[in-house]
Each structure stands twice: as C-alpha cells, then as structure tokens.
Amino acid sequence: MARIEVEFFSNALVRPVTFRCVLPNDPRDGIPAEETPWNSRPMKAVFSLPGYTGGAEWGDEMLAAKYNTAIISVYGENAFYVDNASPSGKYARFIGEEMVNYVRKTFGLAMKPEDTYITGISMGGYGAIRTALAHPEVFGKVGAESSALIIHSIAHMKPGEDNGMSNYAYYNYLFGDLETIEESSANPEVLIREILREGKKMPEIYTCCGTEDFLIEPNRAFDRFLTETGVPHVYEEGPGGHDVVFWNEFTPRIMKWFFE
C-alpha cells in the first residue's frame, strides 16, 4: 500500500496545502491479487474530510486494498469546507474543485462521478454532503457520519453569542449572514432542491448517526427532508455517541455501501 503525501499550492486558499493518500498500486510479487469485483475494475477515489479538531489521516489501508480505491484525506482546518468571507479562504472551491482537479491531473484518478466518492465525519460529514451536492457532476456518492448539519441551529445567531463549539464571529465569517443562511448554498437542502429543479443527477446519499450523538436530531431531520423531497438515500442509526467507537464501526459500513 503506497502512502503519498502531497504539498501543493492552493489558489483557493492562496498558500500551500498538504493532503495524504493511500494508494493500492504497489502489489507484491508472488502474491496474486484476490479475484474480486473490485480488482477487475479501475481504481476508485474516496475523498475523506476530517471533523472539527481533526487533521489529515492516512486512510484505512485494509479497506483501500480490499476495495481497490485511493483514500485521499485533506486537512479540514476547522473551516467547515465552505467559502468564507476572505479571498484566501475558499475552502468549498478548494475541496470541491481544486483538490479534485489536482488529483485528476496528478494521478489520473477521480475522472468520473462513478469513480469519485466523498466521505467525512462530523464537520467532515457536513462537508462531504455539501460538497457532493454542490458538485453532483463530480461526486457519484457521498457517505457521511455523525454529520454536523448545523445550519438550522446557527441560523439567527446573534453577535456575541457562542454555541459551545464556536462563536458568532466565526460562523458569520465562514457562512456569511446568519439570518439568511438557511436560504444559502451552505444549506444542503437548498442544494438538493436546486438539483431537483435543474434535473441534474443526484449523488447517491448515505448518512448515519449514533443514537446518543448530540447531533442525532439534525441527522434525523435531514433524513426526513430527503424522504419528503423524494430523494433516494440510506440513513442508519446505531448505538453510540460522537466518538471513535461509533466511527470504527460505521466507516467500514460506508466503504461497503460505496463498493458492494
């Protein structure tokens, strides 16, 4: 399993950025690849977005090998994968366009939606959902865990307020006007309605959340929204909180849902 670390200049962030990739393209002599449905098709690419407080992780090598897929993980930098108010903070453009284009031209991967999936946990789950929906022509599937679907909860936040994770100034800088955020492209529901309205192909959607997770309600609400708007999707719950125990169980389930 090759491990690749890349530092390149991001025009969206106006500075060098680093990502990490595991790439199953170094088979060992004398160990014939198993005959699997995955080894007989070209390599896929999974973009993986960390949560708040998280960094770029080396993807799971066993899963990358099994499913013959690159796993590409970026640094999330607590920036919620949206274009903030600064000209040097275009994280949505970074993850949804620049990273994909860079991976395409450097590695020849992720060329088509059916080869390009996106996943993430917590802030990264929100980022994965939003990014896939903003670029349905790029990402064929999104699998999101314990997603920080916080748009409704930060809407109408007032200057000086703090919600325990961060404060008004932060959310306002990242998301813009919090009075109208629910109508903005930061809201996955807005993007879904847009895809439906424009008749674009909807990415396949999987979400999951632990029943003890403090984010269970917005995840259930998103499931209801998808059902009500007639968007096919899979939503799963399981015992557990907002922690690695849950993610250790559901990350392989997402990979299975992507590939099996």
Place this chain on the structure above:
Amino acid sequence: MARIEVEFFSNALVRPVTFRCVLPNDPRDGIPAEETPWNSRPMKAVFSLPGYTGGAEWGDEMLAAKYNTAIISVYGENAFYVDNASPSGKYARFIGEEMVNYVRKTFGLAMKPEDTYITGISMGGYGAIRTALAHPEVFGKVGAESSALIIHSIAHMKPGEDNGMSNYAYYNYLFGDLETIEESSANPEVLIREILREGKKMPEIYTCCGTEDFLIEPNRAFDRFLTETGVPHVYEEGPGGHDVVFWNEFTPRIMKWFFE
C-alpha cells in the same frame, strides 16, 4: 543536518498543526567540528515565520550548521500571527506561547531569551516583530525582512473595501475593530510603548527592506518610530523589491546579526 517534521495538537488552533525543523545535532564521525564561537556554546533556536502565500520551509542547512542553531518553521496560513475572532484561531497564542513551550518540552531548546530568536518575511516579518514584542521574556532578538507593517494602512478600512491583498471582512476577523486597531496590541508601537512603560527588557531589533519594495514606507516609518522612542535597533535597506533576490541576500545577514 537532521530534518524533523512534527505534527502536534494545537490548543490555540484546536487542531493538529505541523512544523519543520532543521537541527544540527548529527555530526559525522571523522569530521571534527570547526572551532567556532558557535560550536562551543549550546544550540540556539530560531523561529521562522513565512509570509502571506508561504508555507513551512526547511531552514537553510548551511546557516543552521554554521551557527549551531535549530531553525524552526511553522505554517503561517495567511493568518498574520494574531488572535482572530474565532476561538479556534489564536495564532498569536500559537506562535508566541504554544510553539515555544512545545519546542522547549520536546527538544529542550529555546529555554531562555538569549537562546531564542525569531525571524520572518513580509507577513512573517510583521509576525516576528509583533510576537517578539508581545513576549519580550521569551525572545531575545527579532530579525524581520520586508515586514508587512500594515496596521496603519488598514486602520479605518470600511466594510466592503479591498486593498488588493485582502478585504475588510478578513482584516476585521483577524484584527478586530479596524477603527481602533492602532491602539490595539496588533500594533507593534503599542507593544513597544508598553515594554518601555513597564521597564521590561526590550528584544534586540533588526529590520530591513528593499528600496523598491511596496512596503518600504511603513518599514521606514517603523525605523523612525524606534529612533524617536529611543529604542536601539538596526535598520537596513538595500536595492531590491519584495522578492527572493532580496531575501536570499538578507536572510544570511539576519543570521549574521543574530549570531556574530
């Protein structure tokens, strides 16, 4: 010359950060160290701050070896080394306290001001000056190149304005109220007056700028301010602009000024 890359969890930025260090602690057998004034004293530490658009660079190995000093370079992330409005954007605390403490406890370096210097270019020059002045008990010397001493120029900027490098929203998020920024700790002059008033030990200060640099005026103004307030310092100008030709000449001069 050892090259060390460290990823650790920053509480000031609430996520993992990476820094790079060259460390002259792997002498070769059979090559006796030159007898120099630097080889007979303990190793020093130079913190190096990149400019806007820059990333963590591996420090100059020849200079690190010559002067028996670690050179430790962080990612600047276009954040101007100040505490921004977010609880996860405390870059001033990060560079001035957390990095120093982490280097101290991990490597046993930078224990005293006479062993601890700071340098930087452009945004990093501003950062080096501001950080040294905010922590005169930590940093014994600061050497700043082509410093982005922009406080006076962004003061009184209005919402919607853009100064070519960035916009009001960015500066306001980073620096707070731009109407009163000149009276804040973002302004090195304020910090200098504070050190003088409180009778603290002033860090030794070296600044330089190219005569064709678009930042020449604020650098001259800072030189005048230091002179007028009676702060001993060195200010040098040379032909050249805001570019690597100038920095390739003056970075070794700063190291010479630090150590000779």
Place this chain on the structure above:
Amino acid sequence: MARIEVEFFSNALVRPVTFRCVLPNDPRDGIPAEETPWNSRPMKAVFSLPGYTGGAEWGDEMLAAKYNTAIISVYGENAFYVDNASPSGKYARFIGEEMVNYVRKTFGLAMKPEDTYITGISMGGYGAIRTALAHPEVFGKVGAESSALIIHSIAHMKPGEDNGMSNYAYYNYLFGDLETIEESSANPEVLIREILREGKKMPEIYTCCGTEDFLIEPNRAFDRFLTETGVPHVYEEGPGGHDVVFWNEFTPRIMKWFFE
C-alpha cells in the same frame, strides 16, 4: 498525540536514516489526563523494530497515550539489526547505540534502562532480543513477537544454498562465517551466557509466538534455553500464524507486560 518524523545522518550506516515517533506530549486543554499510574511518572520510550519486508510504522496512538510512552519505529531494511561485513552496514551499532543516543540527546527520553524498552516482530523480534541482550545497560525490557530466531537454522548453510527467505550470500554478508555463527554475538544465547558470566543485570524478557507460526519451534527452543539457564522470563503462545491477526492481539499484551 504528536507524530514526529526525523531524518538524521547515521554514522553507523554512513547515510541519512529516517525514524517515526508518536509522542504523547500534546494534551488537549479542557480534557484532564486520567489519573493513571502512567500519567504520574515521566514518559517512557519503546523502540519498535519492524520485520523482514516491513518499514517504519507509526506506533499505536491509543497505547502510547494510555501508557504515556513514546513509540519509536525505525526502518529495518531487511538487515536483521546486525553489523554486516560492510563499513556502512553497522545496523547493530545503529539500533543499539546510535538511535538510543540520538533519541536521548534530541528528546531527553530513554535516559535509563527502566525507561527504555524494545520490541519487534519476526526479524524485528530477533533484533529486539539481540539488541537488548547486547546492551543490557540500555534496555530494561524486551518484548518480542514471532521472533525470527534463525541462528541455528542458518548455521552451516553452504554457498549457493537458499532457505526460501534468502540465500547464503545474504546471510554470510550479514552474519559472517555461518560455520561459527552459533558461537558469535549474533546468537542471543551467547549474549545471555555473557551477561550471566559477567554478572550484569539481565533485561526482563517476554516472547510470544503463534502455534501455527513457522517459527514456533525456535521460539519454543529459546524459551527452553531461558528456563534451563535460569533466566526469568515470560513466554506465551496463542492460536495463530505469522500474521497481523496474531500481532494485533499480542502487541497490546506486550505493552501491558511492559507497563502494568
């Protein structure tokens, strides 16, 4: 959990080498360290040696955090951690002296045997045992998995022969005269007799092996040897072969044996 990668010049190998270290010295604000026996003592250091075909791995972060220990992993380069016939292949000196000294002077860790343990798998298990026994004044404990205790099996190998893993030329270059190898310091039994004879303090020894492992016999033989020579030790067997399933179970057991 800090992750540190170091490239430094090895005089034993006459070229730069790289090692990887996880270091639990970046606690998060607001998350008080558990009150454990390990958090109230200074940090320990575990050197980890990979097997044949293996590289430097990032140590297990959960175990490093739990036991408040650095885990430092080198590249084994299929060199069996012995001094080979070349002046640039002194791997025994590298791992037993140079690495320890470098870690001591760079990080202030591994200063005493009671703070310095060594572990490894397969070729690395052999390396861990041999290194600890060659430097009982450095390493307080050794925990070895599925150890490639191959000395007796390669003794008397003849030019041109191949044992399935490698050939006479390789073993001869690494270990010297294969006719007398059993009397050399490559043989852990020789080192143990030497420690006993010289009255040095014996490192504490733990070994284990899977019952289906092709190396089970030499591991049992080493257990018998230790018993017969009166060396206190722990030897464990468990179901399993020479594979990650076994190691995933026994690596935490070794860490438990080191620290609990």
Place this chain on the structure above:
Amino acid sequence: MARIEVEFFSNALVRPVTFRCVLPNDPRDGIPAEETPWNSRPMKAVFSLPGYTGGAEWGDEMLAAKYNTAIISVYGENAFYVDNASPSGKYARFIGEEMVNYVRKTFGLAMKPEDTYITGISMGGYGAIRTALAHPEVFGKVGAESSALIIHSIAHMKPGEDNGMSNYAYYNYLFGDLETIEESSANPEVLIREILREGKKMPEIYTCCGTEDFLIEPNRAFDRFLTETGVPHVYEEGPGGHDVVFWNEFTPRIMKWFFE
C-alpha cells in the same frame, strides 16, 4: 511547486521505499506561465540519484519550474544501484525498472525515452550512467557529475582489502566476482559495447568532473573510451573538487544540457 513524498512497496528490495518528487503542476492563478519552449510541451521527468552518504533530496524547484520537469530523487542507501547478491537487494532492477514503472503508472510521467532523463552525483553519477546504458529504451539522456566510475579500480581487489571508502566484502557482495567485474554489466563499457553491437539507440551522454576531484582520472578515461568507440557525448571539466561548490555550478549545466 508541488512536493510529493511517496512510500511504496518495492519488490526489488522486498520492503517499502521512499522517494521525493518536485512537480511543477500547481500554477498560481493570475501569474501567467512564461512563454517558453518548455511550457508548451508536456512535462518531463528527471530521475536523480544521490551519492554515497547522500539521501533523497528535494530537487531544485527553480530548475524544475523553469524546465517544466519533475525531479524525482530516491535514496541511494550506499548500494551503487546494482543488483547485489541478496534476493532483497536488487537496486539495479529497483531504479531502472521498478521506479520508472511506478512513476509511469502513478503519475503518467516518463512514458518515453525522450521524456525520461537520469542524473546523479558521484556514486549516483555511476548509477545514472549504468542505469541509462542498461535501459536505453527507457532513458533518453544521462547527465552524470563526478561519477564514481570505480569498476577498474576495484577489479582484482582481494579479500581483506579496503580502498578507503569500503572493503572487499562490500564490493564483492554488491558487484559479485571482482576478478571478472570488468567483463560484467556493472561496467558501463560493457553495456556500451552491447548497445553498439545490438544496434540499439544510445542514450545521449553528458559527464563532467572537477579537475581537483579524486575521481578525475576515471572520468577522463571514460571520456576517452566514449571517443574511441565513437559514441557522441559531451564531457566537461571545471576547476573544483568532489564537493558542493562544483555541483552547485554543474547541476544547472546538466539541466541546461538536458533541456536547451
């Protein structure tokens, strides 16, 4: 300029190996690429081999950018880029086949000889020459500095002898029978005669050496050999020894010879 570090499993060395690559594929918005002959053709690839005591270096970013070429540097591990006597030491296969194939399939570079050059210093100069001549269908050009063309000098070395750099055991392990080494494929002259005999396309050859270099005589002898056998080539000498002063001057000359 992207910097990429790759760790992948080498079947020739039967373990993970690391290489470093600078890749000029991250242009900055708003900075139009200069119109040069190099920017209007596809990216080239230069493989760079370090010398004895050297490691993988990040290639010169200015030269990589100017000439629109990747520079890919491996670790030489003091192994002279030949297949040694061990089944896990096939460095010739590693550099001449495996690395090229891996770069081809991972990055889509180095697909044809006219896009694939090789260079090196000292041991790496020898390695570059030998590798290019062993694979004239892969490498279009070789540029070698201060090359350790040592075959004639180590021929007929006897057991126990040492030539100041290394000993008989080392050379014998690496190169095989030193009595017949001059007739083996370790000798670039043998490879050249083979290319001529078989009517293959000869790689373009550039070599250089400092007049004070201890390797000046074998480099002059190789120049004479090339002239006598009618192989077009460029050979340059300049003042200087076996040191960075010389290489800092001639590395850009080689890149110029490659591309201008």
